[in-house]
Amino acid sequence: MKTPVSTSATLKAAAPDLIPPRKYKQYAGWLVLIAVLIACSIRTEVTPYQLITGLPQMGSLLREMFPPDWSYLSTIWGPMMETVQIAILGTTLGGLLAIPVALLCASNLAISRYVSLPARMILNLIRTIPDLLFAAIFVAVFGIGPFAGMLALVFFSFGIIAKLTFEAIEAIDPGPLEAMTAVGANRMQLIMFGVVPQALPYFMSYLLYTFEVNVRAAAVLGLVGAGGIGLLLDRALGLFRYDRASVIILLTLVIVLVIDYGSTIIRRKLL
Amino acid sequence: MKNMTSPLSGKPSGSVIGSRIRFALITLFIIAVYYWSVQGMQFEGIQGTAGTVSRSILQGFLHPDWSFVYIAEGEDLLRGLLDTLVISILGTVVAAVVCIPFAFWASTNMSRQLAVSGSGKIVLSVIRVFPEIIVAILFIKAVGPGSFAGVLALGIHSVGMLGKLYAETIESIDRGPQEALIASGANRLQVLRYAVLPQVIPQFLSYSLYRFEINIRSATTLGLVGAGGIGTPLIFALQVRNWNRVGIILLGIIVLIILTDLVSGWVRRRII
Amino acid sequence: MAVLFPITDNAENLPFRNPLQKVGPFMIEFDKVSKVYPNGTVGLRNINLTINEGELVVIVGLSGAGKSTFLRSINRLTDISTGEIRVNGNSVTHASGSQLRHIRRDIGMIFQSFNLIKRSTVMRNVLSGRVGYHSTLRTMLGWFPKEDVDLSLDALQRVNIREKAYIRADQLSGGQQQRVSIARALAQEARVILADEPVASLDPLTTRQVMDDLKRINRDMNITTVINLHFIDLAREYATRIIGLRAGEVVFDGTPAEATDEAFAEIYGRPVLQDELLGGA
Numbered sequence: 001m002k003t004p005v006s007t008s009a010t011l012k013a014a015a016p017d018l019i020p021p022r023k024y025k026q027y028a029g030w031l032v033l034i035a036v037l038i039a040c041s042i043r044t045e046v047t048p049y050q051l052i053t054g055l056p057q058m059g060s061l062l063r064e065m066f067p068p069d070w071s072y073l074s075t076i077w078g079p080m081m082e083t084v085q086i087a088i089l090g091t092t093l094g095g096l097l098a099i100p101v102a103l104l105c106a107s108n109l110a111i112s113r114y115v116s117l118p119a120r121m122i123l124n125l126i127r128t129i130p131d132l133l134f135a136a137i138f139v140a141v142f143g144i145g146p147f148a149g150m151l152a153l154v155f156f157s158f159g160i161i162a163k164l165t166f167e168a169i170e171a172i173d174p175g176p177l178e179a180m181t182a183v184g185a186n187r188m189q190l191i192m193f194g195v196v197p198q199a200l201p202y203f204m205s206y207l208l209y210t211f212e213v214n215v216r217a218a219a220v221l222g223l224v225g226a227g228g229i230g231l232l233l234d235r236a237l238g239l240f241r242y243d244r245a246s247v248i249i250l251l252t253l254v255i256v257l258v259i260d261y262g263s264t265i266i267r268r269k270l271l
Numbered sequence: 272m273k274n275m276t277s278p279l280s281g282k283p284s285g286s287v288i289g290s291r292i293r294f295a296l297i298t299l300f301i302i303a304v305y306y307w308s309v310q311g312m313q314f315e316g317i318q319g320t321a322g323t324v325s326r327s328i329l330q331g332f333l334h335p336d337w338s339f340v341y342i343a344e345g346e347d348l349l350r351g352l353l354d355t356l357v358i359s360i361l362g363t364v365v366a367a368v369v370c371i372p373f374a375f376w377a378s379t380n381m382s383r384q385l386a387v388s389g390s391g392k393i394v395l396s397v398i399r400v401f402p403e404i405i406v407a408i409l410f411i412k413a414v415g416p417g418s419f420a421g422v423l424a425l426g427i428h429s430v431g432m433l434g435k436l437y438a439e440t441i442e443s444i445d446r447g448p449q450e451a452l453i454a455s456g457a458n459r460l461q462v463l464r465y466a467v468l469p470q471v472i473p474q475f476l477s478y479s480l481y482r483f484e485i486n487i488r489s490a491t492t493l494g495l496v497g498a499g500g501i502g503t504p505l506i507f508a509l510q511v512r513n514w515n516r517v518g519i520i521l522l523g524i525i526v527l528i529i530l531t532d533l534v535s536g537w538v539r540r541r542i543i
Numbered sequence: 544m545a546v547l548f549p550i551t552d553n554a555e556n557l558p559f560r561n562p563l564q565k566v567g568p569f570m571i572e573f574d575k576v577s578k579v580y581p582n583g584t585v586g587l588r589n590i591n592l593t594i595n596e597g598e599l600v601v602i603v604g605l606s607g608a609g610k611s612t613f614l615r616s617i618n619r620l621t622d623i624s625t626g627e628i629r630v631n632g633n634s635v636t637h638a639s640g641s642q643l644r645h646i647r648r649d650i651g652m653i654f655q656s657f658n659l660i661k662r663s664t665v666m667r668n669v670l671s672g673r674v675g676y677h678s679t680l681r682t683m684l685g686w687f688p689k690e691d692v693d694l695s696l697d698a699l700q701r702v703n704i705r706e707k708a709y710i711r712a713d714q715l716s717g718g719q720q721q722r723v724s725i726a727r728a729l730a731q732e733a734r735v736i737l738a739d740e741p742v743a744s745l746d747p748l749t750t751r752q753v754m755d756d757l758k759r760i761n762r763d764m765n766i767t768t769v770i771n772l773h774f775i776d777l778a779r780e781y782a783t784r785i786i787g788l789r790a791g792e793v794v795f796d797g798t799p800a801e802a803t804d805e806a807f808a809e810i811y812g813r814p815v816l817q818d819e820l821l822g823g824a
Contacts, residue, residue: 020692021709025505037364040357044418051365054414054423061413072611085311088304119426128528129521131473132404132492137517140509146312220404223378224506237408253400260400325812447658454618455731456648456675458640461682465671469660 024031065246072244073251080251083228084259086146086221087214090153094208097154098162102203103167103191108174120166126159131217135226146227149218156217157210163204168202169195201270208263208270215259219252324512331514332521339504339519346504348523355500356527358418358493360487362425367479372429374437382442392438399431403489407498418499425486425493432485436478437471444470476542480535487531491524501527552740555755569596569631569734569767571617576626578612578791586612587623588791594784596734598763599768603795604788605811613739613788617769618650619643628769629738629796630735648675651728653739653757657720660711664705665723669695669714672731691730716751725756729764736760738770742777747821750774754781775807 041047104111104119134152142148173209177194224232229248236244338350375381377391407424414420448466457465494502501520508516566749571594573723578586586609594600601809602610615621615796616628628635630646638646651672673691674682677743699705701723704715712720721741728736738757742750758781761768772778779799787802787810795810807815 017452036360040361043357044354044361044422046361046419046422050419051423051426054419057413058410058423061409082311085308088308089312092305124529125525128488128489128525130492132495133521134523136404136495136506136509137328140512141328142321150312170424214400216400220402223404233405233408242412249401249405252402252405253397256400445654445658447654447662450620451652451654451658451727452671454647454652454672454737455672455727455733456622456644456646457671457682458644458679460679461674464683464685466660466676469663469667485697504824514731 031259047121062244064242067243068246068250069241069243070247072247076229076248076251079222079229079232080255082146083218083222083230083252084215084255086149086153086228087211087218090150090218091157091207091211091214093150094154094157095161095203095210097158098165101158101162101189102165102169103195105162106169107186108170108172108177109191109195123159123162127163129155131156131214132220132224135221136224139225144225144227149221149226150230152221152226153214153217157214160210160213164206165199165203169199169205171199205267205270208267212256212260212263215256219256283461289423296342311384320351327512328514328517330517331516334515335519335522336513336515337519338377339516340523348501348504350504351501351520352523352527354418355490355494355502355524356487356531358421358498358500359425359483359490361422362477362490363429363483363486365422366429366433367475368483369426370434370437371475373430374441377434377438378441380446392435395431395434395438396461397431398427399435401428401431403428404492404496407493408496409495416499421490421498421500424498425489428489429482429486433478433482437464437475440471440474440478441467465513473542477539480539482534484535486529491528565797570594571735571767571769572629574629576616576623576625576628578609578621585791586608586621587616590626590791590793592786592793592796594767594769596767597761597765599758599781599783600770600786601782601784602769602771602786602788603773603775603778603807603810606773608788608792610788611739612791614739614769614771615744617735617737618647618652620652644675648731648796649734651731651733653724653728653734653736653738653741655722655743656723657717658718659712659723659727661711663712664709665699665712665715666692666695666708666728667706668723669698669726669730672727672729675731678706695726695730698726699723701729701760702726716749717745719751719752721745721749722756725753725760729760733766735767735769738768740771740773743773749822750777757781772817775802776816776820778802 045197101119101123103109105116105123107113108117131152135149138148138151142151172195176198177190180190180194216232218228220230220233222228222232223234225231229252233245233248236248237244308528361381373391373395377388379385379393382388403424406428407420410420410423410427414423444467448470449462452462452466490500490502491505492502494504495506497503501524505517505520508514508520569674573590573592576587576590576699580586588609592611602613603612612621616623617630617635619628623636627637627694631649633642635646645701660671670687670691673687676691677687696705696708699708702725703725704719704722705720707723709717712723715723725736736757741757742753745753754777757768757770759767770781780804782799785795785797785799785802786793787806789810789812796807797806804815813820
């Protein structure tokens with residue numbers, strides 16, 4: 001079945017002028033982006049020139065941070081551990097609170113839509129508020145100290161874990177649930193024996209993931225007075241003790257890395 | 272507590288006794304961790320006035336200070352939110368551009384030696400570990416308080432995550448088009464332009480928008496440490512316990528974040 | 544679009560460089576070529592042969608016999624260990640970077656998996672075959688001259704998918720995508736087309752269409768074509784010359800008429816199997 005060359009000519013006659021599609025939308029998109037950038041640059045007076053000249057200043061700051069004042073390590077060890085404690089308690093309480101809410105939100109558990117939709121909306125609202133804002137508010141209510149930081153992390157973790165978990169519940173295999181319903185299980189039994197075994201590894205994994213995020217968060221909560229290592233960082237910077245600040249930052253990095261590493265190993269075993 | 276440990280010990284293991292011992296050890300360990308955490312938490316710092324303060328906060332949130340939304344001559348809610356938005360846009364753009372060389376550095380299929388991409392990956396994860404607030408504080412010390420420090424903080428911090436995502440994108444591209452271009456006599460730059468970039472640019476843009484959604488959340492808090500945006504009036508309002516003003520600012524932040532999420536999600540769907 | 548090159552039934556009027564105007568016949572020469580991979584696998588063993596202008600050579604052999612290595616060593620996508628390969632009198636083996644790019648410009652390549660940029664338009668893909676002709680700066684900006692666009696449209700017309708020029712490549716069927724990659728080689732004004740298992744991922748019907756395209760281009764435009772195939776009936780039907788490889792060695796080199804079932808049994812070291820026949824036709 002050979003195609004003769006002449007069909008090309010007939011095709012050409014059928015489509016005499018192939019006009020490339022105009023890319024107005026694409027061009028418009030880039031133009032809008034550039035216009036926005038220029039407007040932003042004017043508004044904040046941040047120009048590319050400043051960006052380039054600003055970086056060397058950062059370099060001189062880094063020079064002031066070395067050598068670190070290692071003797072300060074013994075002073076900051078306690079607050080550093082407090083930071084980890086804040087993260088552990090905040091994550092756990094947030095995770096526990098998240099369980100019932102996740103169950104309410106999951107659409108496949110057939111709980112009334114009048115419950116699940118508002119519950120989801122509240123979750124979305126909570127997740128729009130950054131952890132540091134929660135901390136600032138709780139410090140105002142409960143006073144300076146780790147308790148306010150812990151509460152901030154409770155709310156913050158609650159939003160993340162509940163969302164991830166209800167999505168995991170919605171993704172579980174419906175087979176066991178149907179089998180349970182078929183043998184006449186009630187809603188509680190359904191959740192205990194149908195949902196929990198499938199969703200629990202995911203929940204644990206999210207809990208650990210949130211813990212990793214929270215350790216980072218807890219390290220800065222002190223900047224608004226909510227306990228932990230951040231308070232000392234703020235003080236060191238306020239007194240221009242950059243050698244001490246660098247010790248705090250380095251220790252924070254080490255702790256964060258160690259916890260990330262451990263948590264990643266456990267998570268890999270869970271899933 | 273029992274529930275939480277069961278998936279750890281529930282793994283199939285050699286003997287029943289062995290798994291029982293493991294279960295007991297893990298349970299003990301977890302109990303110890305929680306005991307340590309709880310006794311470290313000092314509750315004595317809690318103010319006795321918490322109840323009354325809570326009530327006045329609730330009052331404030333229920334009666335937001337609408338007059339703060341727009342003030343003709345000075346710092347108001349709209350200007351603060353605009354600054355926050357602007358800081359996060361600029362920070363994201365800075366990061367999206369700066370991370371490109373890092374991403375090519377860190378992706379395994381762009382260099383022969385594994386040591387090259389490995390070192391790039393380490394640099395990116397070191398950048399990622401720094402919380403942006405700490406980066407912001409350092410920049411405030413370096414260049415003074417204001418939006419500029421905020422832009423730099425977001426820009427530098429986001430390089431860590433964006434560079435990693437970009438590098439993963441580059442690593443996942445189809446090698447075929449590169450080979451086709453090489454076979455037709457293209458040089459390295461031409462291969463990059465015609466075989467690599469068309470495959471990665473849409474994904475790059477999508478990740479940058481995703482990072483923008485994260486950055487706008489961070490940008491609201493940058494002001495708490497003095498790096499510009501809506502956080503600055505918020506920390507003032509908190510310090511003088513002007514709850515009506517705190518209420519309107521929180522409301523503004525929530526609206527801003529929901530709006531930007533909607534816009535960004537819409538653009539992302541159109542790109543891919 | 545202004546028609547710079549009026550299209551008629553006559554292929555000679557198409558705006559491709561007429562290969563016959565070049566001085567001397569265009570040949571591919573293998574001179575004592577061997578290839579041993581770093582892990583010790585022998586890819587090619589002492590190959591000595593010449594492919595003449597206008598031939599349609601089909602390389603056959605079991606998988607792992609060195610078919611791909613043979614093809615890819617011609618444009619040096621794979622480096623050879625010893626010996627020399629010359630294309631149009633120029634040594635591929637000893638060419639420097641820019642010399643090699645110039646040689647490669649004359650050699651179009653077609654792959655089993657098409658190797659198109661799936662998100663780009665068909666036109667972008669075909670134009671990408673032209674980048675070797677322009678300065679780096681110009682190609683970085685993406686400014687192709689109008690002649691290139693016309694050339695690409697005509698190349699697409701050669702394979703009967705001109706009307707798809709501004710459609711994204713991933714919206715085409717497998718056979719159409721392979722035609723786009725043929726058009727890319729044509730727009731490149733290649734004088735040789737190398738096709739590495741071009742029909743292995745296509746169904747029998749589109750296989751014949753793509754092979755017909757390759758055959759027609761080979762005949763009408765006098766483009767030397769080298770194809771790796773594993774369907775032996777296709778090899779007999781389309782080739783002007785069949786080369787059989789076994790463990791990196793040439794064990795058969797002759798006309799399709801000489802390539803009997805016995806000859807194939809010799810190449811494969813065993814009788815021909817049913818799945819090595821495409822069937823039909």
